[in-house]
Amino acid sequence: MSAGHSHGQVRAGHEKKLLMALGLTTGFMIAEVIGAWITGSLALLSDAAHMFTDSAALAISLMAFQIAKRPADRNRTFGYARFEILASAFNAILLFLVALYILYEAYQRLFNPSAIQSTGMLIVAVLGLVVNLISMRLLGAASGESLNVKGAYLEVWSDMLGSIGVIVAAIVIRYTGWAWVDSLVAAAIGLWVLPRTWTLLRESMNVLLEGVPNGIDLDKVEQAILSVTGVQAVHDLHVWSVTSGKNVMSVHVVISQSSMDGQSILASITALVTEQFEIGHCTIQLEHDGFHDDDHSADDHHEDGHLHHS
Template identity: 75%
Template sequence: MSAGHSHAQVRAGHERKLWIALGLTGSFMIAEVIGAFVTGSLALLSDAAHMMTDALALAISLVAIQVAKRPADRKRTFGYARFEILAAAFNALLLFAVAFYILYEAYQRLQAPAEIQSTGMLVIALLGLIVNLISMRLLSAASGESLNVKGAYLEVWSDMLGSVGVIIAAVVIMFTGWGLIDSVVAAAIGFWVLPRTWTLLKASMNILLQGVPESVDIEQVEQGIRSVPGVKDVHDLHIWALTSGKNVLSTHLVADASQGSEQQILSRVTELLHEQFDISHATIQVEGEGFQHDDHDEVHA
């Protein structure tokens, strides 16, 4: 009960920070979009587009947290926690679309450079940088605990870099008049975002495909279980994650009755999984020494 209560408190902390970040980002996004068209800056438009995806990502993350609060039922026996991972995957796909759009626009601008108002561009970019830094500060700690929040954090982080790039471009245009730097910076922002977006999408897909969590070494888990007194063999071992930080395990054990009762051996293994590998939800079938398991199952272990 205490573990569940702690998890709920963590989620509540995430939600509060996301609401604050959404208020800051959404409010400034409108001003930045208008400023991008007024100044004619593609780099600023790129930053505005990322600010828009930031707001969408934060809103989606908040919806995901609300859905994840719903209790398990007969149709969703594990609850709705995985909805957060769907949100993270959607955010990644959204970032891919924005990045490719900006790269296309940058290519078009290189062919036909536009006149840019560098002073307005600089002022808006500076304000955007301040908003992004505040949002990053709010989300940084929670991003290590939730892929959902991490998706929102990565978008704010990439947008912060975009604001820095726009500031540099505005200063260059102001002192040299070299307008092409605007398109170059816009393209650089797009290329900078792509690999980080791929990392988020890959992590999300690993959970959706029930892969072994990146933080878990399945070989170490198996060796740890085998080291428990009373465990003679381990097979059909599966480890996956319902959502960020909520790992699940199922396995079959062959027990040595001379080392204690099946219940005692099960308690030792459960304690090991919880304390050493942070796996609190485990389904373990204990079998006697004479049990013969199907070798075909080993292929899926």
């Protein structure tokens, strides 16, 4: 089985899980909006708003997977894989704005509390928790393999915490009558979500800005290349990601004049960085000692790493 085929199967599995989570989340989001309207609970509305962003995030993630399947062409030589990262960035921004809105509404409600039907609020919140737990189980494993899925997972994860908060608020309001607890829980949900949303946005922006992928130390990559027999120096080393799990490297490698077997060195470097750093696409330029930028001779060799993951 080829690496590309295996990667395609993994993505297909991600899509199936996203679709199942989307059906669960959207269906309950509608019920939760109705419940928030009936009970008058801001905490429940906050949870419903997060459910809405969950549905949007899951739908966008599914669309991103479909677009990312499109093959590379002359205009987009890496294909459309990066659309997944654009989707994760959009999801992060959307959730960030929703969290800010909920914080604002919670602040307003502290001064103008409204009557809340705690029993209905509790029932809806418990059902929401069940839906969130199912969705989290569906997306949990895949969240470590794709930033796109991770964004959707964080949305559902924050909703799970929100549902727990709403359940606590409903119980407190039922037995104490403290309506302000509803606003307090809504604000707590917003504050809990913001830093995690920022982390997702930062990771997405790092990919879009072609930064070094998380978990890869550029100095260690350089030292690994230098450890290959025949390699004298390394320069113009670049490592970045096209999308989650698709790392790319380009580098100029200086070899000694006595190293005549350039293909062997290329193969060794490619195998080393693929195994140690999960870099599946390598472009390596070999240069002999004394090579100058203005003296391109037959000693200048190019090799495009043959290990592609699409």
